[in-house]
Amino acid sequence: MGGGGPAGGSRDRVLARVRRALADVPRGERPSDVPVERSYLRTHGRRTAEETVALLAENLADYRAVVHRTTEDGVRDLLMVLLARRGSRSVLVPPSLPPHWLAAADPTRVHDRAACTTRQLDAADSVVTGCALAIAETGTIVLDGGPEQGRRRITLVPDHHICVVRVPDQVVASVPQALERLDPRRPLTWISGPSATSDIELDRVEGVHGPRTLEVVLLETDRDGETDREGEPGGDGGDEDDHDRGGRDGPPYADG
Amino acid sequence: MSGTYLGMPAFPEAAHDAVRNPTLRRNLRHATHTIRDKRARAVAELEDWAGLRAAAKAIKDRTLRHLDHYLVRLEQAVTAAGGTVHWAADAAEANRIVTALVKATGESEVVKVKSMATQETGLNEALEAEGIRAYETDLAELIVQLGDDRPTHILVPAIHRNRGEIRDIFAERMGRWGRPAPDGLTDRPADLAEAARLHLREKFLRAKVGVSGANFMVAETGTLVVVESEGNGRMCLTLPETLISVVGIEKVVPTWRDLEVFLQVLPRSSTAERMNPYTSMWTGTTDGDGPRAFHLVLLDNGRSDTLADEVGRQALRCIRCSACLNVCPVYERAGGHAYGSVYPGPIGAILTPQLRGTGSGLDASLPYASSLCGACYEVCPVAIDIPEVLVHLRERVVQGGEATRNGVRVRLRPAKGHAAERAAMRAARWALDHPAALRAGQRLAARTRRLHPRRLPGPGRAWSDTRDLPEVPAESFRDWWQRTRGGEAR
Ligand code: SF4
Numbered sequence: 001m002g003g004g005g006p007a008g009g010s011r012d013r014v015l016a017r018v019r020r021a022l023a024d025v026p027r028g029e030r031p032s033d034v035p036v037e038r039s040y041l042r043t044h045g046r047r048t049a050e051e052t053v054a055l056l057a058e059n060l061a062d063y064r065a066v067v068h069r070t071t072e073d074g075v076r077d078l079l080m081v082l083l084a085r086r087g088s089r090s091v092l093v094p095p096s097l098p099p100h101w102l103a104a105a106d107p108t109r110v111h112d113r114a115a116c117t118t119r120q121l122d123a124a125d126s127v128v129t130g131c132a133l134a135i136a137e138t139g140t141i142v143l144d145g146g147p148e149q150g151r152r153r154i155t156l157v158p159d160h161h162i163c164v165v166r167v168p169d170q171v172v173a174s175v176p177q178a179l180e181r182l183d184p185r186r187p188l189t190w191i192s193g194p195s196a197t198s199d200i201e202l203d204r205v206e207g208v209h210g211p212r213t214l215e216v217v218l219l220e221t222d223r224d225g226e227t228d229r230e231g232e233p234g235g236d237g238g239d240e241d242d243h244d245r246g247g248r249d250g251p252p253y254a255d256g
Numbered sequence: 257m258s259g260t261y262l263g264m265p266a267f268p269e270a271a272h273d274a275v276r277n278p279t280l281r282r283n284l285r286h287a288t289h290t291i292r293d294k295r296a297r298a299v300a301e302l303e304d305w306a307g308l309r310a311a312a313k314a315i316k317d318r319t320l321r322h323l324d325h326y327l328v329r330l331e332q333a334v335t336a337a338g339g340t341v342h343w344a345a346d347a348a349e350a351n352r353i354v355t356a357l358v359k360a361t362g363e364s365e366v367v368k369v370k371s372m373a374t375q376e377t378g379l380n381e382a383l384e385a386e387g388i389r390a391y392e393t394d395l396a397e398l399i400v401q402l403g404d405d406r407p408t409h410i411l412v413p414a415i416h417r418n419r420g421e422i423r424d425i426f427a428e429r430m431g432r433w434g435r436p437a438p439d440g441l442t443d444r445p446a447d448l449a450e451a452a453r454l455h456l457r458e459k460f461l462r463a464k465v466g467v468s469g470a471n472f473m474v475a476e477t478g479t480l481v482v483v484e485s486e487g488n489g490r491m492c493l494t495l496p497e498t499l500i501s502v503v504g505i506e507k508v509v510p511t512w513r514d515l516e517v518f519l520q521v522l523p524r525s526s527t528a529e530r531m532n533p534y535t536s537m538w539t540g541t542t543d544g545d546g547p548r549a550f551h552l553v554l555l556d557n558g559r560s561d562t563l564a565d566e567v568g569r570q571a572l573r574c575i576r577c578s579a580c581l582n583v584c585p586v587y588e589r590a591g592g593h594a595y596g597s598v599y600p601g602p603i604g605a606i607l608t609p610q611l612r613g614t615g616s617g618l619d620a621s622l623p624y625a626s627s628l629c630g631a632c633y634e635v636c637p638v639a640i641d642i643p644e645v646l647v648h649l650r651e652r653v654v655q656g657g658e659a660t661r662n663g664v665r666v667r668l669r670p671a672k673g674h675a676a677e678r679a680a681m682r683a684a685r686w687a688l689d690h691p692a693a694l695r696a697g698q699r700l701a702a703r704t705r706r707l708h709p710r711r712l713p714g715p716g717r718a719w720s721d722t723r724d725l726p727e728v729p730a731e732s733f734r735d736w737w738q739r740t741r742g743g744e745a746r
Contacts, residue, residue, distance in 0.1 A: 010342075010343040010344060010345045010349060011343040013343075013345050013663070014327075014343050014344075014345055014505065014554070014556045014560065015324050015327065015328070016663070017345075017556065017560035017561075017663040018323050018324045018327070018505070018556075018560045018563060019324050020560075020564070020663065021560050021561070021563035021564035021660065022321065022322075022323070022324070022563065022564075023564075024566055025321050025322075029321070029322075030322075031318055031321075031322040031325060031326075031510065034314070034317060034318035034321055034322070035314060036311055036314040036315050036318060037307070037310055037311060037314060038307075038311055039304070039307040039310070039311075040304040040307035040308045040311055040517070040520075041303070041304040041307070044301075044302060044303065044304070059530060063529070063530075063533070114544065117461075118460070118461040118462075118495055119461055122457070122461060135531075137530070138530040138531035139530060139531065140531045145542065145545050151494075151544065151545040151546070152490065152494040152536075152545055152546060153494055153495060153545075153546075156487060156490050156491065156494065156495075175516050175519050175520050175531075176513075176516040179512065179513060179515055179516050179519075180513075184474065184477040184479045184512050184537065184539055185337070185477070185539050186539075186542070187494075187536075187537070187538045187539075187542050187545055187546055188535075188536070188537040188538075189490065189534065189535070189536055189537075190531070190534065190535035190536075190537075191533065191534060192529070192530070192531040192532065192533050192534075193533050194533065195485070195486055195487040195533055195534070196485050196486070196533050197395045197396075197449055197485060197486050198412065198485070198527070199394075199395040199396040199399070199412055199413075199414055199415075200395075200419055200422060200445040200448055200449070201283070201286075201418060201419055201445065202286070202287055202290055202291070202412070202415070203445040205445045205446050205449040207449070207453070207487075208395055208449050208452060208453055208486040208487060208488065209393070209453060209456065209457070209460070209486050209487035209488045209490075209491055210486065210487025210490060210533070210534065211487075
């Protein structure tokens with residue numbers, strides 16, 4: 001939809017060229033007639049839930065995130081210590097961060113409002129968020145803009161990000177498992193270690209533009225204290241075979 | 257493609273300069289060997305690598321064989337999610353669309369995350385001509401932009417520069433583009449990165465328009481994916497009010513699920529990491545989070561012509577991981593500039609002459625910029641048989657044949673008699689002149705792949721036998737092209 005005029009012309013021109021270029025493809029062939037063998041693994045190796053969490057911790061640390069482990073009872077004090085150690089005077093918080101997490105911390109809480117300018121965000125020392133899930137095999141945390149995570153910009157502009165991962169509930173083993181659980185209609189940010197560059201003689205340097213310090217708190221939850229995302233509409237269904245994520249107003253495209 | 261490279265000498269001449277520059281060669285050698293060793297370890301970690309590679313290839317083949325279908329589907333999904341889709345048949349049209357979109361915002365500057373598509377179209381120059389400044393925000397691209405230079409590598413575009421040179425560029429040039437480098441800037445990488453951070457943060461915080469490319473576009477959902485390390489991508493994709501993404505039509509993948517393959521093979525093939533530091537995915541616009549307006553410009557610019565070639569089509573599977581550069585003995589010696597295109601190395605040698613045609617001496621010589629050792633094919637995560645395409649394109653240069661240019665079927669005339677053979681020899685000479693490059697190639701080949709993909713028929717035949725070389729004539733390839741115009745119908 002190029003706004004009509006010449007762009008509309010180019011749409012047809014490009015599509016016509018593509019169709020002519022594919023003259024060798026038999027007329028009746030459907031996309032699903034082109035086989036895609038998915039013989040690759042859904043996960044690499046068999047692990048208990050506890051081992052999966054340990055692998056996550058190991059891989060996060062390998063990419064220079066600082067990893068901490070705690071329980072519901074300890075999270076308050078741990079976050080207080082982490083912020084104090086950093087000397088943070090102000091901390092950005094997403095709209096629905098559990099209030100008890102930061103109950104002991106001194107810094108001023110800054111809420112990200114629509115009216116906040118990026119310069120105001122830039123003045124915050126730290127940000128504390130939850131996450132949508134974490135991937136053990138790659139050492140990745142994923143944010144999806146849910147109420148415990150806030151907008152994408154709050155985890156980007158401050159130099160220090162503390163991310164709380166509920167273990168083992170929020171931990172998946174692999175990239176395929178992560179995609180199954182995520183909703184593509186949400187804006188997604190995958191984070192594997194702090195911002196880094198290797199552009200200068202391949203020396204790895206942390207933090208060019210994103211946070212230079214990433215601390216991940218692995219928060220042990222009771223199995224029965226299951227922390228579902230408070231029944232948000234459009235939240236992830238978690239159904240393994242559900243690929244019904246086509247456009248917002250159309251049937252899913254069945255593609256084999 | 258961009259006019260930037262017009263007048264480039266053919267590959268062998270350009271490569272000669274690189275070979276005489278010891279700093280460049282040392283930097284490149286160090287970089288390619290380091291990355292290739294790391295990559296091998298990262299890949300070895302996954303016992304199902306062969307299965308992932310086969311799936312990646314198959315998904316891309318499915319996409320390409322039904323590209324029209326997936327593009328229409330993508331357009332629907334992006335539009336339904338609040339984005340606007342534009343179509344650009346060539347570079348000039350893409351630049352016109354972007355320029356008009358920027359002007360409509362009333363802004364005169366944009367922040368950009370590294371995008372090969374916009375390098376290909378020469379967007380920065382086109383914006384400049386309209387009074388709009390484009391700031392590159394990837395550290396390496398910043399080094400290239402401030403240094404008035406060209407990238408030499410897909411992944412690490414400024415790898416030909418060492419820290420001392422980067423320090424000097426920053427100290428001298430940053431002030432002309434915005435916040436100057438701090439006084440007494442040293443050449444420590446951490447200090448250089450800090451200088452870049454301060455310089456660019458000013459621009460990020462005030463930017464109203466961002467321009468990006470994308471690594472993948474999901475037809476099913478309309479989701480775009482950008483994979484990066486520094487966070488400059490996240491800045492450009494989320495802070496501005498308007499986001500314009502310029503993406504080649506071959507970057508589409510059918511389904512959301514397909515990302516499970518590409519997000520495994522790309523980081524490991526590219527930076528040799530289990531996962532790159534940042535991956536951003538967005539679908540149209542989201543209320544209250546990120547840009548309010550999203551424009552997707554779908555770029556053809558020679559891709560549908562490439563698609564029309566049944567052998568060459570596979571080059572469109574490329575996910576720009578750069579693994580093939582790092583194992584190529586010819587790239588290692590010649591450097592990225594010699595390829596005269598934003599796409600250097602083995603992939604450049606097959607993609608550029610297909611996107612642009614083989615009408616210039618440079619583009620006609622690119623299929624010869626290889627020792628056909630096959631190492632590029634071995635590492636390619638989407639299994640592009642680069643040697644096969646190289647031989648196919650050589651055949652076309654010397655023998656002529658059918659090709660598609662700007663959507664029109666044309667018949668290229670063959671180069672005539674001895675002249676064609678001499679052209680092949682001259683262009684091949686460069687690689688063969690450098691025994692180390694050739695030996696490295698042959699050693700790899702013995703382990704990895706049949707040595708000769710197939711023999712060339714006709715005048716190219718002699719070339720295909722690397723061990724039985726006739727004398728190389730004195731006339732340069734470039735001179736020969738200028739004299740004969742390569743015998744190609746224009
Ligand atoms: S051709 Fe293959 S190895 Fe080379 S950049 Fe493309 S995907 Fe990577």
